[in-house]
Amino acid sequence: METQPLSTVKKPLRIMKFGGTSLGDATRIRKAVEIIRDAAREGEVVVVVSAMSGVTNRLIEAAKQAKSGNREAVDAIFEELRDRHCEAVSALIHSVEMRSRISRDLRLVFEEGERLCQGTILLRELTERVQDSISSLGERLSAPLVAATLAECRVRSETVEATQVVVTDDCHGSADPLMDSTRQRCESCLRPLLRRGVVPVVTGFIGATREGVRTTLGRGGSDYSATILGAALDAHEVIIWTDVDGLMTADPRLVPGATTITEISYREAAELAHFGAKVLHPKTLRPVSHCGIPLWIRNTFAPERPGTRVTPTGPTTNGGVKGLTAISDVALITVGGPGIVGVPDVLGRTFATTAAVRANVLLISQSSSQNDICLVVSSSAAERTVEALRREFAQDLVHEKVEHITLDPTVAIVTVVGKNMRGSGTVGRTFAALGKGNVNIIAIAQGSSECNISFVVKEQDVKFALDATHREFQLGVLDSRAIPVQSVAVGPSAWRYESEPRTASAD
Ligand code: ADP
Ligand code: ASP
Ligand code: MG
Numbered sequence: 001m002e003t004q005p006l007s008t009v010k011k012p013l014r015i016m017k018f019g020g021t022s023l024g025d026a027t028r029i030r031k032a033v034e035i036i037r038d039a040a041r042e043g044e045v046v047v048v049v050s051a052m053s054g055v056t057n058r059l060i061e062a063a064k065q066a067k068s069g070n071r072e073a074v075d076a077i078f079e080e081l082r083d084r085h086c087e088a089v090s091a092l093i094h095s096v097e098m099r100s101r102i103s104r105d106l107r108l109v110f111e112e113g114e115r116l117c118q119g120t121i122l123l124r125e126l127t128e129r130v131q132d133s134i135s136s137l138g139e140r141l142s143a144p145l146v147a148a149t150l151a152e153c154r155v156r157s158e159t160v161e162a163t164q165v166v167v168t169d170d171c172h173g174s175a176d177p178l179m180d181s182t183r184q185r186c187e188s189c190l191r192p193l194l195r196r197g198v199v200p201v202v203t204g205f206i207g208a209t210r211e212g213v214r215t216t217l218g219r220g221g222s223d224y225s226a227t228i229l230g231a232a233l234d235a236h237e238v239i240i241w242t243d244v245d246g247l248m249t250a251d252p253r254l255v256p257g258a259t260t261i262t263e264i265s266y267r268e269a270a271e272l273a274h275f276g277a278k279v280l281h282p283k284t285l286r287p288v289s290h291c292g293i294p295l296w297i298r299n300t301f302a303p304e305r306p307g308t309r310v311t312p313t314g315p316t317t318n319g320g321v322k323g324l325t326a327i328s329d330v331a332l333i334t335v336g337g338p339g340i341v342g343v344p345d346v347l348g349r350t351f352a353t354t355a356a357v358r359a360n361v362l363l364i365s366q367s368s369s370q371n372d373i374c375l376v377v378s379s380s381a382a383e384r385t386v387e388a389l390r391r392e393f394a395q396d397l398v399h400e401k402v403e404h405i406t407l408d409p410t411v412a413i414v415t416v417v418g419k420n421m422r423g424s425g426t427v428g429r430t431f432a433a434l435g436k437g438n439v440n441i442i443a444i445a446q447g448s449s450e451c452n453i454s455f456v457v458k459e460q461d462v463k464f465a466l467d468a469t470h471r472e473f474q475l476g477v478l479d480s481r482a483i484p485v486q487s488v489a490v491g492p493s494a495w496r497y498e499s500e501p502r503t504a505s506a507d
Contacts, residue, residue: 012043012236013194017204017226020053021243022300023142026091033149035241035303036199040155043236044194046229047157048204049146050222051138052088055081056205059113063134066120074117082110085141092149102148105159106141113137128172132216139203139222147201157199161206165189166228168207168215175207175215177228177287186232202229223281227295231287238288239296239307242279246297246308247272249475250324255466257476260307261322265314268322268417269295271452275362275415276327285310319420321473326462328412330362331382332442335389336372337403343396347373353392359385363413363454365443374443376456382407411442412462415454416469422450430455433472437464 016039018032039045051059058077065073085106093099116134120126143159150157165185168175193200204222207215217224223240230238244252246260247269264272266285273280279297288295289312298307340346347366350373354361359381365374377385386407396402416430427446430453434441443456457465470476 013046013233014039014043015046015048015226015230015233015235015238017048017222017238017240018050018146018300019222019240019242020050020055020138022241023049023051023146024053026088028300029088029092029146029149031300032241033146033153033155035300036146036150037153037155040199045199046190046194046233046235047146047199047201048222048226048229049139049142049201050204051142052084055084055138055141056135056219059135059137060131062113062117063120063126063131066117066134067124067126069121069124071121074114074121078110078114078117081138081141085145088145089148092145093152095152098148098151102144105144109137109140129213132172133214136203136206136214136216139205143201143203147199150199150201155199156197157201158193160189160193160200160202162203162225163206163208163212163214165202165232166207166225167210168217170209170213170215172215174218175209176217176283177207178210179228179232179287181210182228183232186229190229190233218281218283220278220281221283223284224287227284227287227293230293230295231291234291235293237294237296239298240280240284241298241300243299243301244279245299245302245305247277247279247310248323250466250470251277251326254326254463255324255470257470259476260305262306263309263311263315264322265419266295266310266312267451268314268419269308269310271415271417272323272325275413275417275452275454276325277323314419319418320424321416321418321421321426321475323417323475324466324469325415325417326412326466327362327415328459328462329379330376330411330413331379331407331409332411332456333375333377333382333386333389334372334404334406334408335375335393335402336406337400338371339396339401339403340371340373343393343401346402349392350375350389353388354385357381357384357388363443363445363456365445365456374456376411376413376443379409382409410459411456412459413454413456414462414465414469415452416473417452420450421453427453429472430469433468434461434465437461437468439465439468 022032023029036047062074062077089102093102116130147157147159167178167181190200204225205216226238248258248260250258252258266289270285273284274282292312295310296307299305335350359377361375361377363376389405393402439457439461441455446453
């Protein structure tokens with residue numbers, strides 16, 4: 001048998017993202033660093049980091065307080081964040097030289113944050129740009145900390161600001177990547193580091209426009225950063241390291257019997273993420289869906305467990321229900337009345353209005369008599385959407401063609417996700433399960449993709465709805481096709497994917 005000379009064997013490249021929960025304190029950062037160190041022995045690694053847990057929330061609070069002119073509150077938040085990071089530095093970095101370097105780097109980031117807040121206090125105005133600059137400070141604090149801890153463990157590493165590599169549009173707060181430019185930047189900035197055996201530690205969540213203006217990818221966006229870099233560098237795999245054993249059949253905080261899904265398709269994982277599985281940012285699957293790069297979700301605190309493997313088509317054998325999700329911070333808007341049948345283009349006008357106010361419509365349902373249109377939007381967009389709809393239909397309301405435009409903020413969406421669910425009685429079984437607990441289903445929507453069925457229920461019924469549906473579809477029964485772990489530190493080896501077909505990556 002012919003063997004390849006060692007020097008020509010391409011080392012696997014892994015993108016490893018560590019979420020805030022994996023970087024919550026010095027002990028957790030040490031765990032993450034051990035995983036990176038072991039992976040760096042086997043191949044090339046690009047690390048993507050979130051802010052330490054809770055830090056982004058505090059920064060957003062600081063920005064809000066600055067806008068209201070509350071200088072003391074801002075100072076208190078910065079003091080608290082400074083203490084937390086200093087504590088981590090003291091516990092993790094022992095070399096005097098390294099400690100003074102990292103302390104200086106962190107001080108510069110804190111000073112920039114304080115200047116941004118002072119400007120906001122003076123102007124009493126918080127622009128989207130400034131909001132992005134303040135909310136992204138946490139990643140700029142955690143990345144040097146992780147890089148320095150790696151250096152202490154004799155792993156060559158360098159902090160890389162994502163503004164240098166992730167080029168985005170200018171949609172502040174939920175920017176999307178411009179992949180051609182991002183690819184070029186990754187080749188010129190990250191590839192040389194990898195060739196020199198250096199582990200780049202990239203700030204997640206952040207990007208910059210072509211003009212260099214800082215943007216963010218949306219809350220929880222470091223997952224998205226990881227797959228953007230994975231696609232741009234044509235990585236062998238992307239691993240999302242988090243605080244649970246993988247993508248689970250339901251949020252384990254709501255359904256204690258939830259189990260880890262061994263393998264799932266991109267499509268199903270994307271549906272779970274879209275409908276509220278917080279473990280993945282809703283757009284995480286987008287960059288890799290063109291190029292077939294496997295994505296893993298694994299537990300930083302139990303790296304010996306295999307986690308979930310997300311692949312283009314998922315396991316070949318099973319269709320049916322894979323998981324459940326719920327989103328509670330939503331509101332139901334109803335545009336209705338018997339007269340709306342006669343109102344021209346009521347659907348078109350409704351959705352032109354939601355688009356104009358940039359409301360993300362999560363679910364739509366219309367009664368066949370066309371008497372009611374129900375739409376579910378995120379709570380944050382609810383008030384402005386209803387106001388805009390009332391303006392749009394003002395004349396029709398006066399003439400009672402549209403009888404009511406109502407808002408119910410006390411609802412939630414429960415979604416059942418799976419493959420080939422049509423004809424499998426999923427709707428009937430879910431109805432029956434919910435009926436046993438007298439849960440009232442307010443609206444229902446099924447995508448033509450057969451991948452999801454969503455139910456709108458009262459918020460107080462969510463836990464029962466999830467528990468009952470989880471039991472009905474026996475999702476608590478552990479998947480017997482568990483993938484064996486090949487390496488304790490980084491789990492299933494990337495080498496296996498070398499032979500898997502890849503299609504050319506597209507923008
Ligand atoms: P990280 O800090 O690693 O980004 P997140 O808090 O953003 O972590 O996401 C992990 C959390 O997502 C878990 O602790 C879990 O409670 C929640 N979660 C919600 N739905 C799911 C699901 N279906 N599978 C796994 N975790 C889920
Ligand atoms: N730190 C950011 C947030 O809290 C991004 C992330 O955690 O992925 O939203
Ligand atoms: Mg997250």
